[in-house]
Amino acid sequence: MELKEIADRISEKFAAAGHPIDRAKLEEKINRFVEEFSVPPAEAERSIIGDYARQFGMELPSAGPSKQDADSVIPISEIQAEQWVTVEGQIVTLIPSRSPSVAQSGVIMDSSGTMRFTVWAKANAPVMEQGKWYRLESAVADEYNGQVSLKVHSGTTITELSPDSVPEPVITPLSEIKPKQWISVEGEVTTIFPPRSPSIAQSGIFADNSGTIRFTVWASANAPLLEQGHWYRLDLVESDEFNGQLSIKIHSGTKITPISRDEMPDIEKTPVGELSPGVALVEGKVVAIEKQYSDQILQRGVFADDSGAVRFIIRNSPGAEPLMENQWYAIKGAVVDRYRGALSMQINPGTATPLLEDRSIRPNIIPVAQAGPGIVCLRVKLVQEYENTSERIFQSGLLGDESGTIRFVTWKDDMAQRLVPDMVYSIYYASVDEFNGRLSVTLNGATLLPDEGATIQVRSPNEEVKGAFVHLSPGSGLIKRCPVEGCGRVLSRQNYCPIHEIQPNYIYDLRVKGWLDDGQKTYDTIISREGVEELTGLNLITAQEMAENNPLGLDTVFYHVNEQILGRYLICRGKVFDNRLVAYNCEFQAFDAGMLAELMNRAEGGSHE
């Protein structure tokens, strides 16, 4: 029998090393692993040998490292420190040498990535030129401050690659640019900003059909001035990331080629609902004009067609003209950008052509749960009104429909319209913003149509969340609350309430604070006393006794609760707001045999191999 063989092998092994093992104990151990915990015999053997070896202080042999050869060309992105490598790449920049021991240094690139390199003066290597391709044989990679770089020394062979073996540069769509790349791009200079530093010649926004990106032209590049509204092809620009924002840098190695009108890629008309950042041709109607807030902006409003709506903006630049409300326009070369998650369309002078026809638009009303940053149409009622926290706010609160709820705000202006509780409204072209991960609808500028007599059943906030309880936070278990009427805040260790200071006559309570995680989303969860009692079988009285009779005090209850619920699957019912869950009722999840059958079928489903 197999288990017996394992026992034989193990006891022989240790007996040979002068450590006899109690056979009965060993067999019991193996049994426990294999029978009780269904650990495969090989793993059990390994584990038990390890245990005894440690007990007797024996060393177990481990696998030795293997070697790698340096002959084949390796992609630059895969180079690691302390390696001898052969690479083929293009010299994208040369950096003036600051030390007599360095002949050349710069950046080399291949299709996989870029790397700094240094050629030692002692290497007597041929001088490499910017823009050309070379093969470097037996260079060595080393690491300084976490950055890997390539060193060319006397043992390295450098050969220039012939032009036909050099790969053709590919144009990268702006939306696919990643930081720290050397790439070629094509697009329109849509905006130019005044340079803010003498080292910068020009900066602005560059756009193609796929997206927009900021660009910077270094003064040291000695590049011709780019003109707003013109198309260019830029070869060998460097992409960069700062504060999460991508940009491209034009330096002395960049080749700038203007593209004439006929070479320009055609832009097809895009439905407003399908816009993404970049340059676009759109047709639609001005459905709302907002009050403007600044001198730099000539007009702001909402532009819509049947597929959706977008906020537009016209800057106060020479030649700019406002659009007319309720008029259809074709807009050529509209520049679409994203701000706080929402799209916004910039209309440049001379790009809007009025259309004669007036097509009707059916505003596309969506459920609240589907609302995202941008312009939306909703059919909702006022569920809750908040107290105003700012003088600028006219009204704020919570709107809801059958699918859920969303915050709203109406700022003070002379057109502001107050919503009446429980009245159903159709709201056209309101803008939704995202701030700190929370959505909010602004009603200024939107059309609000009350529908008297209509009713909506707003989705009850009582929801069920199933997940694993992955973290119990401090402030869980038995807690003390402030006894002042209407306060009930949790007291800190010194019985201190943040409002009412020291409170010796506190009230005990039970609760759980922590994170419930369903594998996709994590809920900042508070389970009330009822829920904790249900889960742990502990009630307030027994918890108090536990704390009083134990030197650890309140911590005892914390550890007790932690031991019972951490890492367990729970079903909690309560109110969900964003990622917060306030649960009144909780239970442990039982094993669901029906789910097992269902998953078995599903796992079977797609495997046709």
Next chain:
Amino acid sequence: MSDNSANRRFERESAKRVFAAELREAHHHFREGTDDKSPTYILLPTGERCNRVFIAGTLTEKKKSEGEAVFYQIRVMDPTGIFFVSAGSYQPEALHQISSIESPSYVVIIGKPGVFQAPDGRNLVSIRAESITAVDKTVVDCWILDTARLTLDRIEKNNDDPDHQKAAEIYQRPFESWRPKVKEALASIQL
């Protein structure tokens, strides 16, 4: 944590459910953003980033290294393979919990996965445990169901997802090839 960050809304990364066989093949890791404190992720071969995992199985081995600092290395086995887990003095909660768990035991672990290079150049994925709890078999079986469901969701995820596309590119392995592992895991549940 500063007071400032306490006022900000904190979104905790969800703990991804992943079988040992899949986690072992993950090797692509990246950092979101340029900040020193920005989170690091590893990309699962079925196309989802994870910065934290929730795993379960049988603790089969526990090694304690005593030196300057106490440090535990643990092996945990699920129906598809082995997880390598560690806990040191920076994980006081896990350290405390591990000390009282003997092998073999059923455990669940919440922790952060990391990719390490073995001396022979292979990639090893190891989990730094934030917490570890001894549980009964039912919890492990619930975990297998949950992990099977979420792994199937990832396999069947629509291809527009950028993480999904990236995984296809990096791991060069069809998502469908993970289906038999899910089946294997489900089949291990004895009713």
